Amino acid sequence: MFGFIENLDSLHQGFWYIAIGSSLFFLIQTILTFIGSDHSTAGTDFSDAMHNDSPFQLFSLRNMINFLLGFGWGGVAFYDSIESKGLLIFVSLLVGTVFVALFFFLIIQILKLTEDNTFHQENLIGKVGEVYLTIPAKMSGKGKIIISLNGTSHELQAMTESEENIPSNHSVRVIYIYDETLIVAKI
Numbered sequence: 001m002f003g004f005i006e007n008l009d010s011l012h013q014g015f016w017y018i019a020i021g022s023s024l025f026f027l028i029q030t031i032l033t034f035i036g037s038d039h040s041t042a043g044t045d046f047s048d049a050m051h052n053d054s055p056f057q058l059f060s061l062r063n064m065i066n067f068l069l070g071f072g073w074g075g076v077a078f079y080d081s082i083e084s085k086g087l088l089i090f091v092s093l094l095v096g097t098v099f100v101a102l103f104f105f106l107i108i109q110i111l112k113l114t115e116d117n118t119f120h121q122e123n124l125i126g127k128v129g130e131v132y133l134t135i136p137a138k139m140s141g142k143g144k145i146i147i148s149l150n151g152t153s154h155e156l157q158a159m160t161e162s163e164e165n166i167p168s169n170h171s172v173r174v175i176y177i178y179d180e181t182l183i184v185a186k187i
Contacts, residue, residue, distance in 0.1 A: 011088075012076075012079050015072050015079060016072070016076055018071060019075070021072075022065050022068035022072050023069060023073075029065060063100050066096075066099045066100050066102075067100050069099055070097070070100070071092045071095060071099075073095070074092040074094075074096065075088060075092040078091055117150050121177050121182070122177065124156075124174045124182060125176060126174060127148075127149065127174050128147075128173050128187065129148070129173075129182075130146050130169060130171055130172070131144075131166050131167065131169060131172055132144040132145055132155060132168060133168065134165055134168055135160045135165065135172075136159075137160065137165050138160075138162070139159050139160070139183075141159070142159055142181060143159070143160075144157060145158045145182065147174070157180075159178075159182070160172075161175075161185070162185065162186060166184070166186050170186060170187075172186055172187060173185055173187055
């Protein structure tokens with residue numbers, strides 16, 4: 001199948017074997033990723049023993065494959081254009097390192113796309129809502145307001161320190177939170 005490789009010198013053969021082997025392994029990794037295989041059970045990270053929660057682990061099987069992919073194909077691509085074998089190996093090492101750096105860059109960009117939409121009442125302070133059920137005066141009872149956060153409406157208990165009741169359909173601003181109840185003021 002790869003008979004042309006046998007006619008090459010040993011360094012060129014090495015680059016081809018590394019390029020083909022790492023490409024096949026990369027293809028398998030990619031397919032397993034897209035079908036949802038749990039690669040963590042296969043022990044693919046060399047630093048598993050460290051229990052590192054970071055998404056960036058320098059010494060992992062995935063990074064080794066990315067490096068070998070760049071190294072092998074870099075060597076194959078530049079073999080005929082770089083005469084010095086030492087310089088060729090250096091350039092191939094550099095291409096492999098760039099592949100790993102590119103992988104880290106892509107992961108950072110993907111992580112920037114994540115959004116935490118977890119509801120936290122603390123994020124409501126200063127926000128404006130509308131009274132749904134009348135809020136009694138002077139913290140003497142609880143009413144309800146409807147307030148929006150991150151595009152989602154929430155119906156929450158509210159109280160006021162005001163001297164008068166706040167009737168339905170009036171706008172209020174959340175001043176602070178006390179014991180999971182919103183303390184609001186009429187706007």
